[in-house]
Amino acid sequence: MKAVRWAAIGVVILSVGLALIFANRFGEDPNLVPSPLLGQTAPSLTLPLLDGSGTFDSAALDGKVVVVNFFASWCIPCREEQPDLSAAATAFADRDVVIVEIAYQDEADTALAFLDEFGRSEAAVYLADPGGRAAIAYGVFGIPETFFVATDGTVVGKAIGATDALTLGTTIDAVLRGERPGQDVLGDTFTGPAG
């Protein structure tokens, strides 16, 4: 019966070990998957401008720090961060930093009305995303999501949830200094018009 006893001890040790491993994950969001894009080259995009006045090629931003934000008129936290995004876009325009906002699963006219209400910057680029191709390329789970791309085209940061001017600014400052801020969860996200 020695084998059974050893097996029982083995099971106990295994259970405690697993409990410790799982417990180690307390405080982490199990739904939070680290973006595999971090450290990789940002997807290149060619998308129609939101106002329908032409198309935009992300190659035009080579050598600049780019902040890519996914938003929608149906997204509640996006209302909170929109004034901050446009303020940051204006403030950093002279530092070769461009904020690109991509409408996620939204109609152009409602997205434009959203920008009119919550703020838009002359310095920012507003794009449509037909077929959700850009959102898929960036691995968007729920919005708002914001990606930070360094001057060499590498994705160096991702913020999940609504950002604010201080977060955006200090993160851009860090990227301009050559740091890699990584990923962070700032708040709730919305996955679709139904919430």
Place this chain on the structure above:
Amino acid sequence: MSETVRNRIAWIITAALAVFVLVFTLTAPDPQEDRARALGSLIRCPVCQGESIADSPSQTARDMMDLVQQRIDQGLSDEQILDELLASYSGALLLVPPLAGATLWVWLAPIGALAIGLVLVARRVRPAPDPLRATPRAEQVGTARPPRSKRRIAIGALVLLVAGAGALVAVGQFRQARADDGLLSGIAGGEVDPDSISNETLEAVIAANLDNPEIDGMRLALANRYFEERNYQKAFPHYQAILDGDPTSIQATEAYTRLGWMVYDGNGEVDLGLSLIDNALEIAPGDPFANYLKGRVLWCGREDNEEAAAIFTEVLAASGLDDAVRQQVADDLAAASSGETCL
């Protein structure tokens, strides 16, 4: 049954079969579409709970299915298509963990456990016969399992209790409080070094918080940065905005003082400069910084060394001056008193 009838029946059956085959062929799903569905059923819909993109009605799932179909039409292999999606969403996008890498043990562990179990069961069912000690069967049954003593049970319970308590304590070590704002690490951690914040960040924060009166402190800090850089053009609107808010606040004192110096130093307007600094001194009589700059305008702009020296003396008498500033005022006092022109 006549031959004609048999012939007719044969014809009807043949025709029916032909129609059946035709209908089946026409309505059969496109093999390419099948491939998209099969591939889609492997991919987790990122915005759903445990649903594949082939099954989910969500917009995201439909967009992803469209992309899969488009890639199939472009002639890409299943592996290439999966790689493209996994590159942006990570391996968590797969509904079934891959039989390789970190998830290999998910597949192997149950097989290993099953094998160990089978071995144990086999050993219990067929105990190895011991030819040297052949004992009567009846006796063996009686002695195989002696009743456990109460002492052994008590020890076992104690061990379990201690092990359970130990596990609970160990698990507790790993519990960590989650911050209210959900911040875990990385971007914009709680502590931000004010010196590392760029002027642009401050501009953005101020522009996004115009309705918040608390923002005046940050505005003043930014305006003072521009002032130190002698970038008066950028400093001016911030000082102006502070005065537009509450012109009697402590921030207004500093705004008036520095505006006064700026209009003198930038535009050579002595009178306007002095009157702005006097506004500051009305709010905060005897303010050493306002007084010092007033003395400088009088000395540099009006060449009134006597009045300037009197003010510098007053400033030096004030408490709380920082050593570097005290030194500067003392140097200016010595220069003004000896009739030198301002530097």
